[in-house]
Amino acid sequence: MYSCRAMCAVELRRGGLRLSGTALWLDATQKSELSFVSHAHSDHIARHERVIATSATLRLMSHRLGQIPAGLPVPYNRPFALGALQIELLPAGHMLGSAQIRVTRDDGRRIAYTGDLNLAPSLTAEAAQVVECDTLILEATFGHPRYRFPPKEQVLSQLETWLREKLDRGHTPVLLGYALGKSQEVIAFLERRGFEVAAHPSICDLASIYSEFGVALSPLRRFNGTVRSGEVLVFPPHLSRSASISRIWPRSVAVLSGWATDAAAIRWYRSDAAFPLSDHADFDSLVDYARRTGAKEVITHGGFAEQLASSLRERGSVARAVGRPLQLRLF
Ligand SMILES: [Zn+2]
Numbered sequence: 001m002y003s004c005r006a007m008c009a010v011e012l013r014r015g016g017l018r019l020s021g022t023a024l025w026l027d028a029t030q031k032s033e034l035s036f037v038s039h040a041h042s043d044h045i046a047r048h049e050r051v052i053a054t055s056a057t058l059r060l061m062s063h064r065l066g067q068i069p070a071g072l073p074v075p076y077n078r079p080f081a082l083g084a085l086q087i088e089l090l091p092a093g094h095m096l097g098s099a100q101i102r103v104t105r106d107d108g109r110r111i112a113y114t115g116d117l118n119l120a121p122s123l124t125a126e127a128a129q130v131v132e133c134d135t136l137i138l139e140a141t142f143g144h145p146r147y148r149f150p151p152k153e154q155v156l157s158q159l160e161t162w163l164r165e166k167l168d169r170g171h172t173p174v175l176l177g178y179a180l181g182k183s184q185e186v187i188a189f190l191e192r193r194g195f196e197v198a199a200h201p202s203i204c205d206l207a208s209i210y211s212e213f214g215v216a217l218s219p220l221r222r223f224n225g226t227v228r229s230g231e232v233l234v235f236p237p238h239l240s241r242s243a244s245i246s247r248i249w250p251r252s253v254a255v256l257s258g259w260a261t262d263a264a265a266i267r268w269y270r271s272d273a274a275f276p277l278s279d280h281a282d283f284d285s286l287v288d289y290a291r292r293t294g295a296k297e298v299i300t301h302g303g304f305a306e307q308l309a310s311s312l313r314e315r316g317s318v319a320r321a322v323g324r325p326l327q328l329r330l331f
Contacts, residue, residue, distance in 0.1 A: 009111045009135040010299060012323040017137070017301065019103060019111065022085065024052075026101070026113045026137070037061065038115020039098035041180060052082075054089060056097025056213045060180065063209060074099075076126065093118040093128030094279050095181030096210055102131050112293065113137040118278070119285045120152045123188035124215050125181070136295035137322070141280045142258055143300060143308025149258065149282040156189055159254070159275050163195065163232060166252040172227045174245055176237040176269055177256040179203050181279050183234050184210050186256060187217050190232055198223045199234040200244075240269040258282070287311060290319075 011018050015030030025035035027044040037045055037053040040060030047065055051058065055073035062068050074080070076099065079088040086104040094116040102112045112133035119128050142149075149155070166173045177183045183203040190197050198221040199207070207217040227233055227248055235245060237255060245253070253271040258278030260266075266274045281289060290298050290312055298319040300308045305321035312319035 008299075009109075009297075010113070010137055010322060012301075017113070017322065022083075022103075024082070024085070024103070027115060036101045036113070038092060038100070038113070039095055039181075040064065041095070041116070041178075044115065052087070052089075052101070054097040054099050056209075057099065059209055059212065060097065060206070063206070076129075090129045090131050091126035092116065093120070093122055093125050095125050096184070096213060096215060098125060100129075100131050102133055109134050111135045111137070112295070114139050114289075116141065116279070117281050117286075117289065119281050119289060120278075122185060122279075123192070124185045124210060124217075125279075130289065130292045133293050133295050135297045135299065136290060136293050137299045137301060138286060138290055138308070139280070139302050140286065140300040140305040140308040140321075141303035142278070142282050143286055143304035143311070145283050145307075145311065147258060147261060147283050147304075149261070149276045149278055152277070155275050155277050159186075159256075159277070160193055162252075162254065162273060162275075163190075167230060167232075169250075170229075171250045171252045172231065172233060172248050174233045174235060174248065174251050174253045175256055176235055176240050176253065176271065177277070178279075179236040180206050182256060182277070183207075183236070184215070184217060185279065186277065187220060187234055188215070190234075191217065191220075196228070196231045197221065197234060198227060198231050200236060200239065202236060203234055237269055240271065283308070283311070287315065290317060291315075 016028035017026040023034050025032040028035040031046050032048050034050045035048045040057050045061050050070045052072050058071040074089050084106040088102045089099040092098040092100045100114045104110050110133040112131040163173050179202045204222045254273040255269040255271045256277040260274030260276040299322050301322040309319040309321045
C-alpha cells in the first residue's frame with residue numbers, strides 16, 4: 001500500500017480540497033488565502049483573499065457575493081507561473097466561464113482538477129477541452145452507471161414536442177432549471193426555436209451578465225406576476241411550490257435536470273414531466289473522459305465518487321475516491 005501522505009495530489013480538508021504541499025485550494029467552500037474557483041455555482045464559491053478564475057466566473061461571483069477584492073482573471077489556455085507551479089485553465093463546458101485547472105509541479109507532474117464538467121455541446125458555455133495530465137481529480141456528480149443520459153439533441157427535441165403540445169392546449173409551460181447556467185442554456189434554445197420566453201427576475205439578471213460576455217439572450221421578458229398567452233415561463237426549481245407558479249392556470253410544469261432519470265424528481269418538484277437536460281457529464285462520459293486525459297491516477301470526488309472510482313478500477317485504471325487510500329490493481 002502506498003502512503004497517502006507521500007502520494008496524494010490533493011487533501012480533503014474541512015472547507016474543501018487543497019493541493020498537497022501548496023497554498024492552493026480548489027473550489028474551497030470556506031474563506032481561504034488562495035483558491036481556484038472553477039465556476040460560480042454557490043457550492044463552489046466563497047470570499048477568498050485571492051481567487052484564480054476566469055473573468056466570467058469572477059463577474060458572476062461578484063454578482064452573488066459582492067466585489068471580489070483580489071480576483072486574478074485568467075484566460076483559457078494561457079499558462080502562467082505561480083511560485084514553483086505552472087498553472088493553466090481550460091474550459092469545462094459546465095456553464096459560462098467554467099474552467100478546469102492543470103497544475104504542473106516543478107518535478108513535471110501534471111495534476112488536473114475538472115470542477116463540474118460537461119462534455120455535451122452547449123449554446124452558452126465554452127466547449128470543454130480534454131486536459132492531458134498525470135493525476136486527474138474528477139468530479140463524480142453522476143458517477144453511477146444508472147445515470148446515462150440520451151444525446152442532448154434528442155432531449156431538446158422531446159422538450160420542444162412537449163412544449164408545442166402544451167401550448168396548443170392553451171397551457172402555460174413552466175420549465176424549472178437552475179437560475180445560473182441551466183436556465184440560460186434552455187432560454188438560448190427556446191429563442192432559437194422561436195418561442196416567446198418570460199423568466200424569473202433572478203434568471204434575467206444573470207442572463208444580462210451572460211450578454212456582457214457575448215452570449216446574448218434576448219428578447220427575454222422579466223416575469224412580473226402574469227404570463228402572456230403563448231409564453232414559456234422559466235423558473236428556478238426552488239420556487240416550484242411558490243405562489244407565483246400556483247397562480248398560473250392552466251399550466252404544465254417540467255423539471256430540467258440530470259436527476260430527471262430518478263422518478264422521484266417529478267414528484268419532488270410537483271412537475272408533470274422531467275427532461276434529463278444536464279450540465280454535468282453522465283457516467284459514460286466521465287469514464288471516457290478519464291481515459292482520454294491519459295491520467296495514470298484518478299481521484300474522484302463529490303456525488304458518486306466511490307462508485308465511479310470502483311468502475312474505473314474495473315476498467316483497469318488506478319483510481320480512488322478522495323480521502324480514501326489508493327487501491328492498486330495487483331492482478
Ligand atoms: Zn456547478
